[in-house]
Amino acid sequence: MTSMLIPDFQPYKGAHCETVATGSLLKAIGIDLSEPMLFGLGEGLSFVFLNLATLPLPFIGGRVQPFDLTTALCQNLGVVCHATETSSRTKAWINLEKTIHGRVPVGLQLDAYYLDYFSNPFHFAGHFVAVYGIDSDSVWVVDTTQQGTTHQVARRRIEEARFARGPMAARARSWTITRSDQMMDLPAAIRKAIRSNAAAYLTPAFKGASHLGIRKLSTSLPKWLQISRAPDQDLAQTALLMEKAGTGGSLFRNFYRDFLIESLGHLDQGKELVDRAAEQFGASAHNWAKVAELIQVAGEERKVEPLREASIICKEIAELEVAAMRLLAHL
Structure with a gap:
């Protein structure tokens, strides 16, 4: 061939x-469309915490399940x-x-x-x-x-x-x-996606999802040096995936912040709510980057203190993201 x-x-x-x-x-x-716009229209912002026997440490993910983003994105665009x-x-x-x-x-x-x-x-x-x-x-x-x-x-x-x-x-x-004959206009698609993502985030499907999953991560983190057989490798890999691959770090929060900021130019109502939520997701992204950094340090130094600090920050992140999504639910 x-x-x-x-x-x-x-x-x-x-x-x-x-x-x-x-x-x-x-x-x-x-x-x-911009990548943040694709992510936001795909209702991609979430979190998942899973204990999997095949992994040395719990799996953490900062977005919806694989392919759910594509499904929602296509539905919201009308393709x-x-x-x-x-x-x-x-x-x-x-x-x-x-x-x-x-x-x-x-x-x-x-x-x-x-x-x-x-x-x-x-x-x-x-x-x-x-x-x-x-x-x-x-x-x-x-x-x-x-x-x-x-x-x-x-x-x-x-x-x-x-x-x-x-x-x-x-x-x-x-x-x-x-393409289809029923393509949705962008402002309507944005409003629908924001409300749907907020509703899903605020009503998690299981105890390891969304803000409940972040709280489970907070509880789990101080135990990671005991759980891992090779802390320097396992914690470093988790930190790398969080920040570089976006599995649970700041990438998706930055995406969602940028999506909300870009959306302001397409909305005629609710701009103040969206602007405030964007600021909160910006703060969340900063905190997630700090959590990844602390996990890295804990693995390198084999000290539990950075994990305890990361645990406290995770609780703050959960509260911050719930507050932001409650604002967006009223859009």
Whole structure:
């Protein structure tokens, strides 16, 4: 098979994998929004705390579950998301090949561990890329700017990544996006997304979600030196993922702050509420960066004091974010 790269394809450049992947697909149909706007319209702001037997420390995530962001984003914009899953490697490849040859980019959910361009590979099956090219042995993908944006990846690696099992894994999920006749105007979409995200945050689905999850993290943190078998490595990895990969750190709070600030230019009512909430999420982002820094120090020095300090800050973050979301719920 000769190589097929979608003509005139322009990758979306950004810091978060799902907004980059879905942003690339939206850009291909003429919708080019800022990354904070994509995140906010996707109702992406949340938190999750999970104790998983497969991980050395609890998993913490600062956003909604994988693909929920894309689903909400497409619904709020009024575009059509065509998502499929399969347990067949043959079917998954044929579908991918057929769609790319139809000059339509494809989003994939996969495990980042198998992507050989990651300098520090780690298992995370909630990773996303966009595909814009293919041949019999390779796939051309779009990833975050931290990972170099575009790469040619061996087919074998892509298939391993798509069919990996573990927490957050999907059955080789792929999706495409098309326009519809019922595109929503941006101000209406923004207002709906803000209210929906606030409602979800304030009524967590389980005790490890949203502000309840942040409080569980606060309780857990002082115990991390006892839980971990290799504190210097495990705590450093957690801090790195929080700040660089955005799993639970300041990235998503900064996104949401910037989304709210950008939204002010599209709203005719409730601007004071949104402005106050933006300030609070800015403060939350600053605090999350401090928490990551303290976790890093605790691992390096093997001291519990930084974890206790981080625990106190997490309680403050939970209160701050609840206050901000209560404001936004009245928009």
